[in-house]
Amino acid sequence: MKRLSGFYLLAALVVLLPIIFPDNYYVTVVGVTALLHAILAVGLNLLMGYAGQISLGHAAFFGIGAYTSAILTTRYGWDPWAAIVVGIALTGSIAFLVSRPILRLKGHYLAMATLGLGIIANIVLVQAGDFTGGPDGLGDIPTLSLFGWALDTDLRWYWVMGATMLGTVWIALNIIDSRSGRALRALHGSEVAAEMMGINTTATKTGVFVLAALTASLAGSLFSHQQSFISPDSFSFFFSIELVTMVVLGGMASTYGAVFGAVVLTFLPELLVVFEDFEVMIFGAILMLMMIFLPQGIFVGLQTPFRRRLTRRESPIADTPGE
Amino acid sequence: MTTMKLLEVEELTKSFGGVTAIAGLSFDVPPGNVYSVIGPNGAGKTTLFNMLSGIYQPDEGAIRFQSNDIVGIQPHQVAALGVSRTFQNLQMFFNMSVLDNVMVGCHLRTRTGLLSAALRLPGVKREERESREWARQALAMCSLDRYIGHEAGSLPYGVLKRLEIARALAVQPKLLLMDEPAAGLNDTETMEMQALIRRICEAGITVLLVEHNMGLVMQVSDRILVLDYGSRLAEGTPTEIQKDRKVVEAYLGGEVKYAM
Incomplete structure (x- = not known):
């Protein structure tokens, strides 16, 4: 099937990497983080890239998922899988409740509101010490096990994270290429025209906002169980910005672009370990340079001329539009 | 219902601040027609379209589409009833x-x-x-x-x-609202547009047209409504409108002359 050829390529890459490079730090340790970031970026890209609704507070939903899992398993002895499901339900409900007032806003106003949401969530994590452990964080979070197969090695986590990432990408591709996906893109293109085509834009925005939040929540729970220790630092405003940078770097409105951006921005700090103190500055600079020189993103930006050449070859009359 | 009406507009009024864009406007659009709304810039044509499609809500008056009251419902609900539209400034x-x-x-x-x-x-x-x-x-x-x-x-x-x-x-759609489809088109394109509007009408879709190109309007319309300052100046067939004294004076500046 032509529609999913990119997906099969990506799946092959995910499967082959740990086989070709077994026990490689960059595959099974940094790689797992890259896969986690890819899940988050693909979800955020549905909201930001396709539907055109910016969110500067996405780390909040990642945090709610992570902390729900951590608190329920460490403090109340819940089964991790049940905790994940509850986390997703809780995050979805919160996202649904805040989406109504927030998504009435557009552009800068929406950016400010989501920014506020992210900051509020982070303050709650720090201040509600009795539950969250405050700034010291929460430790001893149990790992997951699949039918008695405990995820106790880096490689096992790689497989689970890889499968989840591929599942997320598959779902995102399916949505984009459907009636719902076209509604999202139409909303981005012209809200008033989308309404006139019979699209309930309010419901569509709410739907994609909740969907992105659910994805972030699932990623948060996995992160919690994989790390076995979490603290509010991982869910700060800077992480929200990092996620936005991933989406922008790869290319807005490209699912593969979001994966690409996530992978690049996960490996970059590893390779530039000497510049650790400047990490946030480097992300800021990347975001600025991208907006000035390649606003459609690296992945999409490099792919467009290539694709144009392909279509040109297929249809010779295609290049003489109108008179 | 004695006469067939697809769209009924009754005593419609809309103001923005102190400016009245549409003032007590009433008209009916019969099905199967090309019904044009003309008038000078600022006569309230686009405001009218925005109310018919649910983007603006009128201050007073009623809009009925196939006997459904469409005042107070969202544009996507209006669309679901069978009203579609194009925009003066492209909304692609x-x-x-x-x-x-x-x-x-x-x-x-x-x-x-x-x-x-x-x-x-x-x-x-x-x-x-x-x-x-x-x-x-x-x-x-x-x-x-x-x-x-x-x-x-x-x-x-x-x-x-x-x-x-x-x-x-x-x-x-059952009703297509077209907001200045020929604006910015050259002569050949305008001819094509005219043929397209006729084809749409022949396909059984009623067309409500706002257009400044008088040649096109006169050729393509079954009936014409002339707006001036948000109210009805005249209504009738293209021939009637061309002979109407009030229209000639107010809108065409006293000289009856139409370009083909």
């Missing part, structure tokens, strides 16, 4: 391909929800195929077949004007 989805643009028009004719789309359930593929076919038909009707694989953002203005119509036709 420039981030999408030509085919996808028109496929958005098939939104109301299909059912796939977020969940079945996400999991690509069996019915989805069939619906996609149907939508694609409907979109092709709408594109063919607007003579846009050759642009099917293009990105909307790469097309010239005249083509985009027709693409917007194709998208509106994919909704399968």
